Amino acid sequence: MSVRVRRVTTTRTGGVSAAPYDTFNLGDHVGDDPAAVAANRSRLATALGLGPDRVRWMNQVHSARVAVIDGPGATVDDVDALVTAEPRLALAVLSADCVPVLLADARAGVVGAAHAGRVGAQHGVVVNTVEAMVELGARVQDISVLLGPAVSGPNYEVPDQMAAEVEDALPGSRARTARGTAALDIRAGLARQLGGLGIRAVDVDPRCTVEDPNLFSHRRGSPTGRLASLVWME
Template sequence: MTAATGIDAISVDLGEGVRAFFTTASGGVSPAPWAGPSGPGLNLGLNVSDDVVRVRENRARLGVVLDGAPVAFATQVHSDRVIPLGSRDRSRWSTEPAPESAGHGDALVTAEPGLGLGVLVADCVPVLLADPEAGVVGVAHAGRKGTAAGVALRALESMTERGARPDRVRAAVGPAVCGRCYEVPDELRDEVSAAVPSAFARTSWGTPALDLPAAVSAQLSGAGVAVTRVRRCTLEDETFFSHRRATARGTATGRQAGVVALA
């Protein structure tokens, strides 16, 4: 989607009445080092030294895609904590200027129409979840710690408490650093793969690695959820922000997002 909003984003189908997409680095107002590959960047993170006014403008562009719905974000702390949001939160996030955080946690769930949920990433795995029949959606931020702790499964559990059924839930696992690139020490790979065996991987050059998108997909599939993967590596593909790539270059970078909302 680009024409109507200027945002460069990847739409995913999570069912009738659900809007879901993953942003890229392009389509906003942020200059380098938060820019996209060919112009101003859509940095959505408030904790990467970008100007707060620019970030709020970038976030406001998400609402255009959602027909004016606000998008809530959490302060992500690599946990398995789920934050449920409702009508009060929709009113709060509709105010100007928008609040900076829905609280400390790594998953958001709501049954409130017209309230977008956002998850910020720059190599970690963004997960979008929806049960259109029950009218419940969720997002999860699955980094190494969150994947091992089952943060996507905790989001699914919170959705089922609100009427969702795992066999009706659709999930989209978005762009993230892939198992060919996410090099880690042996002991770290052993620790995470002990909790989630499908995380075990090797880099393309033969060293220990973690495949977090595969791990999260396996967790959700094992719970009966239909999973779609966007198989693009944020480290290899400069269309996306990447913390690892920026660190190697000695610079800062922005945050893209996965967003879902009930229409």
């Protein structure tokens, strides 16, 4: 018997933060008024039908580290992925161009959420998240994944050497801008990586954070707020 899995990604509208964080900023590390961030997080938890203590946040550091959690608690420091088998416990990823990766095995009742920026993706944060889920009883063939809104390849220009290094670690991620310069499409690389692990159910949110004014984008303009992408089991 499968559980019901929910996946949600916010936009930048519907909150109380002032410019340049207007309005639904959920990041507490970008210079916004802490009271506004707290109010936005409370509003999010209410909208999801969860109590504020049922949303778990991370202090993300562009690492490949994963934490397994089993209930409410403080923000988890120095990790970029969370995994749980606890129902009605939402795992939250903050992003503003990096890839939020929401994973679930509805049969086993295990979910995971990873923050896959260039560095974390290059060093295997998503692979580590899958491994942590399997240790909790998930089966790779039963895992489904949503790759959330992120900067698209044509808008993620990088030096040639960086593109080559990331491509070596995450094949399929090298891209080109409209001008033909080197770029990265981290979502494309992650989709290929997940397929290589045996995960076939991979959906990609097509929105580009740089192009969509309804989303926060660090590359489009900084300082700015952060979106939240969440996964949980009912």
